[in-house]
Every structure is written in C-alpha cells, then in structure tokens.
Amino acid sequence: MTEAIAAQNPPVLETVDLSVACHTPSGRLELLDRINLRLEAGRVLGIVGESGSGKSLTCQAILGLLDRAQMARSGEVRLQGQELTAYSDRHMRRLRGAQIGTILQNPMNAFTPLHTIGSQFVQTLRTHDKTLSRRQALVIAADALDNMGLPYPPRLLKQYPFQLSGGMLQRIMIALSMCLQPKLLIADEPTTALDLVSQLQVLRALDRLRRECGTAILLVSHDLGVIAQMADDVAVMRHGRIVEKASVEQLFDHPQHEYTRLLLDSRMTAYHHLEQEQEQEQEQEQEQEQEQEQEQEQEQEQEQEQEQEQGGESNA
Numbered sequence: 616m617t618e619a620i621a622a623q624n625p626p627v628l629e630t631v632d633l634s635v636a637c638h639t640p641s642g643r644l645e646l647l648d649r650i651n652l653r654l655e656a657g658r659v660l661g662i663v664g665e666s667g668s669g670k671s672l673t674c675q676a677i678l679g680l681l682d683r684a685q686m687a688r689s690g691e692v693r694l695q696g697q698e699l700t701a702y703s704d705r706h707m708r709r710l711r712g713a714q715i716g717t718i719l720q721n722p723m724n725a726f727t728p729l730h731t732i733g734s735q736f737v738q739t740l741r742t743h744d745k746t747l748s749r750r751q752a753l754v755i756a757a758d759a760l761d762n763m764g765l766p767y768p769p770r771l772l773k774q775y776p777f778q779l780s781g782g783m784l785q786r787i788m789i790a791l792s793m794c795l796q797p798k799l800l801i802a803d804e805p806t807t808a809l810d811l812v813s814q815l816q817v818l819r820a821l822d823r824l825r826r827e828c829g830t831a832i833l834l835v836s837h838d839l840g841v842i843a844q845m846a847d848d849v850a851v852m853r854h855g856r857i858v859e860k861a862s863v864e865q866l867f868d869h870p871q872h873e874y875t876r877l878l879l880d881s882r883m884t885a886y887h888h889l890e891q892e893q894e895q896e897q898e899q900e901q902e903q904e905q906e907q908e909q910e911q912e913q914e915q916e917q918e919q920e921q922e923q924e925q926g927g928e929s930n931a
C-alpha cells in the first residue's frame with residue numbers, strides 16, 4: 616500500500632546509481648560513482664564538496680549535457696518518476712527550460728549577448744506557450760521582474776545583458792524561471808561570482824521560487840554558509856562519490872564522516888583566520904591611533920615649553 620502511494624507521488628528528482636566514466640588515452644577513468652539522490656517538490660538539496668569532487672559533473676549528467684563522445688553515463692535519472700537517460704537530445708532540450716531550469720555560476724552565458732532581455736523573455740515564453748503574443752509575453756515578463764523586486768522592469772526589458780550586473784542577471788534568470796515554473800531547478804554555484812548583497816538577493820529569490828512555485832532545487836555550492844541558509848538536505852561529495860547524506864541540521868550538528876568534519880572545520884578555520892586577521896588589523900589601527908595621540912601630545916608639550924620659554928625671555 617505504502618509502495619503504491621510512493622509510486623503515485625514519486626520525487627521530483629531521483630538518481631539511481633548515476634555514474635560517469637571518461638575515456639582517456641590511458642584507459643577508462645571513473646569520474647562519478649553511483650550517485651543516489653532524491654529530491655521532493657519545494658525542497659532544496661545542497662551538494663557540497665571540494666573543488667573537483669564531481670558536483671558540476673553530477674548536474675551535467677542529470678541535465679544530459681555530457682559530451683557523449685568523451686563520457687559514458689550509466690544508472691538512472693528520473694524526473695517525477697520518468698526515466699530520462701533514454702530521451703533523445705531534442706526531447707531533453709525541450710525538457711530543459713520547460714520542466715528543468717538551470718542557473719549557473721556565470722549568468723552571462725545564459726543570455727544571448729545580441730538580444731535585449733525583453734526579446735529573450737518573449738522568445739522563451741513563446742517557445743513554451745505558442746498562443747502568447749509578443750505584447751502579452753512582455754507584460755508577463757515585466758510582471759515577473761517587478762515581482763522579483765527588480766527596478767524599472769520596462770527599462771530592464773530594453774537593456775542588453777552586458778549592460779547589467781551579474782547579480783541582476785541571476786535574478787532575471789530566476790524571474791524567468793518563475794514564469795516557466797519548472798519542476799526542478801539546478802543551480803550550480805549561483806552566488807559564487809557575486810558580491811554579498813547580490814548573493815543575499817539571489818538566495819531570497821531562489822527561496823521564493825521554491826515556496827511560491829513548489830520548485831525543487833538542487834543547489835551546488837562550495838560555500839557552506841549558503842548551504843546552511845538554503846538547504847533542507849545535504850549530500851557531501853568527494854572524489855566522485857557521495858560520502859554523507861543528511862538533513863542540514865544533522866550534518867552541521869553531528870557530521871558523521873571524517874571528510875564532512877574536515878570540510879566544516881576548514882570553514883571554521885577559514886573564519887577563525889579571518890577573525891584573527893580582522894583583530895590584528897584592529898589592534899594595528901589602535902596602536903597607530905595611540906602613536907598619533909602620543910605624537911600630538913608631545914608636539915603640544917613642546918609647543919607649551921616653547922611658549923613658556925618665549926614668555927620667560929620676554930619677561931626678562
């Protein structure tokens with residue numbers, strides 16, 4: 616009975632033993648080893664791990680974006696219970712955008728440089744709903760930008776990608792996702808290239824997407840702060856494998872795997888170093904201030920002495 620209910624409500628994303636190998640002149644190289652992930656609607660699954668651990672490759676394998684001449688994928692990728700690995704490239708292209716959204720580290724790559732933001736909205740929205748007129752699509756686009764708190768949507772729609780900041784483009788991408796309401800959003804280091812204020816705005820936008828559209832988000836980040844803030848569950852990757860999976864609370868409070876502890880420690884150490892550096896800077900500033908004060912006092916004393924001497928001389 617429970618199995619029947621589970622089959623009726625499959626997770627938005629499920630990977631079963633997803634593996635990727637690369638053909639090299641010296642032989643076959645295993646890059647991803649039996650990745651098993653499960654992500655429900657409206658939830659955020661974080662993937663963390665050091666550089667080269669296989670986070671981006673996992674995203675590409677799910678999206679069907681691997682270079683087939685170079686890489687072999689095995690295992691299963693299911694979107695709401697539908698197995699995707701047998702889909703043609705054309706079918707996958709249709710699925711990406713309509714049901715699977717992507718937000719990548721460099722938002723500039725997601726836009727065509729030669730077209731305005733408005734044209735890109737119109738093109739994308741009309742690909743998914745052919746009954747929409749250009750004017751209707753622009754109204755939807757302006758609403759979506761406004762809804763995302765982006766300033767002056769009509770002006771934004773007339774601008775080209777190169778005229779906008781990275782944070783702005785990321786939020787425009789999320790606004791576009793809001794229109795398409797994908798079941799799954801794959802966000803690979805979406806805040807890495809951004810300043811702190813833009814990071815916060817993008818994370819808030821992602822949070823709205825999941826709350827208001829029920830989109831399930833696979834969030835890759837090397838920043839444990841971002842994961843702690845956004846994710847419900849976390850998978851820790853190392854050398855192409857998942858070494859630990861847990862709820863975000865469990866992972867941060869009671870990490871089980873040695874490598875997870877190391878990752879958490881290195882973050883603490885990084886913060887510790889930062890704090891130490893800041894303290895040292897403050898101490899140096901204080902010392903400089905004290906030295907300046909002392910110099911000023913000495914100058915004042917010298918001036919007073921000179922005045923007294925001059926006073927003494929004139930009295931004499």
Ligand SMILES: Nc1ncnc2c1ncn2[C@@H]1O[C@H](COP(=O)(O)OP(=O)(O)OP(=O)(O)O)[C@@H](O)[C@H]1O
Nearest residue numbers: 637646664665666667668669670671672673685837
């Ligand atoms: N096209 C490719 N050909 C051969 N090896 C590749 C290719 N793409 C990735 N790899 C290798 O696969 C491994 C995982 O790479 P991946 O980009 O997924 O790491 P990552 O965890 O996303 O790292 P980062 O945080 O630096 O982006 C790395 O060892 C990388 O060198």
